[in-house]
Structure formats: structure tokens, C-alpha cells
Amino acid sequence: MHPSSDPPALPTAELHVHVEGTLEPELALDLARRNGVRLRHPDLASLRRAYSFADLPSFLDLYYELTAVLREPQDFTDLAEAYLARAAAQAVRHAEVFVDPQAHTSRGVPLEVVLDGLAEAFGTAEERHGLSARVIVSFLRDRDPREADALVPRLRPWHGLVIGVGLDSAEVGFPPEPFARAYALAADEGLHRVAHAGEEGPPAYVTGALDALGVERVDHGIRSLEDPSLVARLREEQVPLTVCPLSNVALRAVPDLAVHPLARMLDAGLRVSVNSDDPAYFGGYLHDNTAAVSRALGLTAAQRRQLAEDGFRASFLPDADKARHLAAVAAADAG
Ligand code: HPA
């Protein structure tokens, strides 16, 4: 898949991937057939033509439309299993995977179906794929924040699998502050907190996620660069940012990989990692992102190693596991 000049994949932690965004068109059509769901795009050729986006909302239209094929626990298991196999093949060794329960409960698929289905695949990922996998439940920011408040206590049976909460979906016009209560409830439950901010929305949404939601990581955060005082704060507090290069180009947040802000973020001393976001939609899994952005920006071997290391450091793994993974990065880098 890659030119032979591409550097080998270092072991990585994937901190920003949406399980629904790993739904490859072939699997979507298989599940549609299995579940008797009629799609607007009945065959692979016509479905593939729909994978062209003007912005985040136009992508989300297709992303939510295709969730209709996910109905039974086995569908979520198959989806997660396909992701684990692809991620493992790209040297992902730990994944903290977003799921959007409201995208399913709002169309009549119970929470149990979603989380039990994912648990089936993730529970044995380590043995079968050499990759640990946990879930971050994301609230949809374009829905009533009270739905998020109500969702938090319902996650209790899956604590252990579910390690945190996030915030995603259409960003512009949906600032983080109304979700302060849901995040406070999640903190009380011992859950980690992250949020998408500064993907299409302004730097103020990043500040809001830090101050009103108490997030430990920021997803995307690329527009932070527009506010020098925010950049200074992110550097001083070493707030991890999960950057998704192919996503940013596919959704036209960035015109071209050659001008992707990752290089400026590294130069500014920010703690960043590379991630795939919605790999089935944006043209690549984690190492595909790293290889493409490295080539486009001319990243050095030291920078690629730092990205891999900072991914593990920013993960919610216990310290002993982080140390084990960091040693594996060092060993792979040494060659
Ligand atoms: O890239 C994204 N941004 C916001 N919400 C999302 N939900 C799935 N992917 C995304």
C-alpha cells in the first residue's frame, strides 16, 4: 500500500477514532442485506461516490445515514472486530474508541445492543489482535444536553470497558458549556473526559472545553493556533491534542496536507498525536495518516517517534502499561 521508502510503522496508541467511522462501505452493504435495511446507495459504486464532503455537517449526513444498518449486537461486534484487525495491521497497540450511543438509541436501538456488541469484540482484543481496546462514550453536541446528563449513570454496567466521555457531532453553533453538568456527573463516576473542539469551531470552544468541561485531552484542536494565548496555555499545561490529518483534508478544515498545522503544533511545543478519526470515510487508518502527513510535511524520524510516544503518554492507560509501550516504541525506533 505504501511506497517502499515510507518509514516502518512504530507502535501507536489510537486516541481518536469513531467506531461508526470505521464502517467500510462493503460491510455497510453486507449489514444492510443481513438486516433488510434499504439504503439510498444500493451498490458499492454508488455508495463510494457519496464519500465526498464539503465540511463536517455534510460528512455527518452520510455517517448517521449509514448507522441504520447497525441493529443487532452482532453488527456492533462485527464492526469493532473489523476495526481491530485493520488497526492491529497498522501497529496500533492500544485504542480508546468513541461510540455515539444517541445515534443508535434515537432510532430505537437499545444502549445494551451497542455496548454489549462492542464488549464482545473489545473484551478479547488483546489475545486475538495484540491490541487493548476501550470505549469513550461521546455525547452528540447538536442534541439536548439533558440527554447527555441522563446517559451518564446508565453507563455504570459497562465501566471498565467504558473509560470516559467525549463530545462530538456538528460543532459550529454548539459550544461546550451546556454540557458542563454531564461532564461533572461523568467525573463523579470516575470517568475520563475529552471533547472535540477547534475542528471547525473557534478557539473559544477549546477554552470552553478546558474550563467548563474539565477535559484531559482535546480532540482536533487545530484552530487553537489562531489564539496565541491559548497556544501558550496548551503548551504550559501540556494538554494532549488528538490530530487527524486525513480527516481535516477530507472535511476541508485544511486545504492540503502540505499546509497541515501539525508541523506548527509540533514547533509550538504542543503535545500532539496522529489519529484516524473516521478511517472508512477519510482514506486511511492510523499509520496511513502518519505516513501521509510525514511525507507531506517532511517530518523527521525524531518527530515521528515523539508523536508515537506522546500518543501513549496521552492515553488513559495505567503508568506501567505506558512504560511498556514506550519501551516498545524505543525498540522499534532503534530498528
Ligand atoms: O470528525 C468528527 N467531528 C465531529 N464529530 C464526529 N463524529 C464522527 N466524526 C466526527
Ligand SMILES: [Zn+2]
Ligand atoms: Zn472525531
